[in-house]
Amino acid sequence: MRIPTVFTPELQKQYHVTGRMVAMAGGLLFAVSAYLPWAYTGAALDNMSYLGGPSTLQFLGLTLGLIVAWCAAMGWIEPWADRRGFARPLIRVSKRVGWTRGSKAMGIGLLAYIVLILVVIAIELRGLVAVEWGGWVALVAALMAFVGTRLLIAGRAPSLERVRSAAWVEIVAIALILLLALLLVAYALNQNDGGIFLSIIAFAGALSAFVLRSGIGAWISEAGQKHRTVLVFSSFLVAFLFPFTQNGSDANMSIATQVLVFAATAVGLNIVVGLAGLLDLGYIAFLGAGAFTAATLSESAFATINWKPPFIVVMLIAGLISASLGLLIGSPTLRVSGDYLAIVTLAFGEIFRITMNNLDGQSGPNLTHGSSGIPAIPNLELFGFDFGKPHVVFGITLGRFSNYFFLMLLIMAVIVLVFTRLNHSRIGRGWVAIREDEKAAEAMGVNVFGLKLLAFAGGAFLAGFAGAVKAHVDVSVIPDQYVFLESAFLLAAVVLGGMGTVIGVILGATLLKLLPEKLRFVSEYRMLLFGLLMVVMMRFRPEGMIPNQRRALEFHSDDEELVQEIEEDLPYEFAEEKS
Structure with a gap:
């Protein structure tokens, strides 16, 4: 959803503030829904039938919900902390993160994540009637987060990669990311349920979209370029440790x-x-x-x-x-x-x-x-x-x-x-x-x-x-x-x-x-899913998941020029630190 430029600055600001409130409420409600039952029995996915005991997939959803709420809240936290002089170095770094852009990507990812889980529950338990009330609460919360993030105006592009950080911080960040990737892959491979595997893929996709859109991905890429030797050796070390998991x-x-x-x-x-x-x-x-x-x-x-x-x-x-x-x-x-x-x-x-x-x-x-x-x-x-x-x-x-x-x-x-x-x-x-x-x-x-x-x-x-x-x-x-x-x-x-x-x-x-290998339960439709995946990728990310910089510029040079023209025409600039 794009806010028409004919709206007055005051009206645009109202949309922006309302979107923050709705997105933050949706994210927090989704996090709370993780403690509610999503399925009638424990036979679906990883047993989402408990009240007060979230399963692993519900806990991953809770993480996504909190990220959405945090991104929405940063529009108020940053000016408040800046005026009172709290943690000024952290605030300066935070202003270079595209929280709004990241929350837009996360809103889509959160909605896709819960829709996929509810569909899998319906397939494995033979009907939507098997979806418990907590699952519908999670869907409503995801819809709120999606609508709220659509009302936000992105503001200036993130520039986190320009932040100078200590070498040990960058190396530790690379090591933690690779470790989390190892744990996630190990957990996914140990699951025999194809629905769990797809849900983990959806979680990883939503998280990756947030990282890329918020500018954190650019900072990680810059750190990887600076410490290429560390990145290569760490990657092979993680791969070497994989059989032990x-x-x-x-x-x-x-x-x-x-x-x-x-x-x-x-x-x-x-x-x-x-x-x-x-x-x-x-x-x-x-x-x-x-x-x-x-x-x-x-x-x-x-x-x-x-x-x-x-x-x-x-x-x-x-x-x-x-x-x-x-x-x-x-x-x-x-x-x-x-x-x-x-x-x-x-x-x-x-x-x-x-x-x-x-x-x-x-x-x-x-x-x-x-x-x-x-x-x-x-x-x-x-x-x-x-x-x-x-x-x-x-x-x-x-x-x-x-x-x-x-x-x-x-x-x-x-x-x-x-x-x-x-x-x-x-x-x-x-x-x-x-x-x-x-x-x-x-x-x-x-x-x-x-x-x-x-x-x-x-x-x-x-x-x-x-x-x-x-x-x-x-x-x-x-x-x-x-x-x-x-x-x-x-x-x-x-x-x-x-x-x-x-x-x-x-x-x-x-x-x-x-x-x-993990979608054998839908073996008749594997090629259909493969074709749909390729169509979606060629439509929304033709340069690939991790593109070459030259090819990325080739595919999106016109889009970037269009975005610049739109931002120049906006009568009101919604920068992250001023919103």
Whole structure:
């Protein structure tokens, strides 16, 4: 809801003040509703049937409600504390936070959160009649918060990133954020109820929207840039600690390992799509090439090549074969672009799958046993360490998939290092120039064809690396694992996360791999939900969840100019510290 500019300043101010009161009341009422029963029985979600005993999801909702109330109240707290001289350094920092902008995002998130929970309760308990009175109170409170935040006028943009803070404060903030992320992911994976998983995703989305809109996200990003080494090592440390939070669960660690394989492949595709701007719809073939190479060179009784080199050598061979396929498909086709290149790469992916099916000893050489593939691939054994055996560390049993998870972490570190080095090199700048305007890049002396070919080969090499590990994780390799739909999911992970970024692509790949696993109770509608998710993202955030700064400016430059024009036309400036 946008306040018409024809309203007088006094009327606009009344809307603003009324919105603060309604939003604050809605947030506080929602927090209180967490202590009320939301469901008739405890069979729905995480047992929301108690009076006075909030469940975990209700407690998360309470947190969102308090944030809305706090944001709304800051319009009065800041001037009051400033006039009385209370905590002036904190007030100066607070004035740089976009509390109103954050509360607008949180109002939408709070409403989406409670609507999702009520829908899940109705589905699991077969009807809205199973929603208790406390759930309806929470819905009314969320509606109040939503309407109240819509009446607010955002005022000036947040500028928290300009605040100078001590290095130890920034490092502690990074560590706390990563720790909270670890706890949230661990809790989500330990839930067998898909509704709980979706509710946690909704909570994380609402919280992330608030952080980004309020300017806190910009401060965190700035802190991460200043302490990049700390951020990288902390991220890998958190990922390393993740298996210790799963109590030896092979099911969760299997999912986590597949997520890492998928994410590593998506980062390789990010070179082709995100940096060079080449639309590849057959990228899954490079992952399959690495997997089949590792399978044929493994110790399996069904392997068709008698040479059994060490696994490190196998990984290099798998990467080189995948890169060779990239050169093979790239050399004759990279002189075309756009839709034509997409069709050619899609055809290549299908050609690869059909070729693997034909290498059965009848239609061609017996290398892959055709549609049966290569089963019984044994577990890896590197430097005396058997990846198939459980190991006890600090009293916690780490099973087979935990071992492969640690291996994929090391491979992911190598892939991320290669990607970031290429991205910030002369080669990376050449790829970006080709993506922006191929003709202009060629006119400026950029070797367009050579860099395109290098992007294809480099991305394929990284996919081959991941495929070599995937063969041993899956125990068997068959051609039907590498179909077009997998290529589509990889491309969606890159677009959804943010083309040209590492963290964004890893986040996108994680979501797209986790959602099908946790939404098995709606297996018939998973593709529908996936399509709706992509439509919503392309409409409201086309640059991705964690976008590259250049692409974010490309997508929103017109919008920012429009916002500036609107703010200049407003007869009354509702700055946060004056409202």
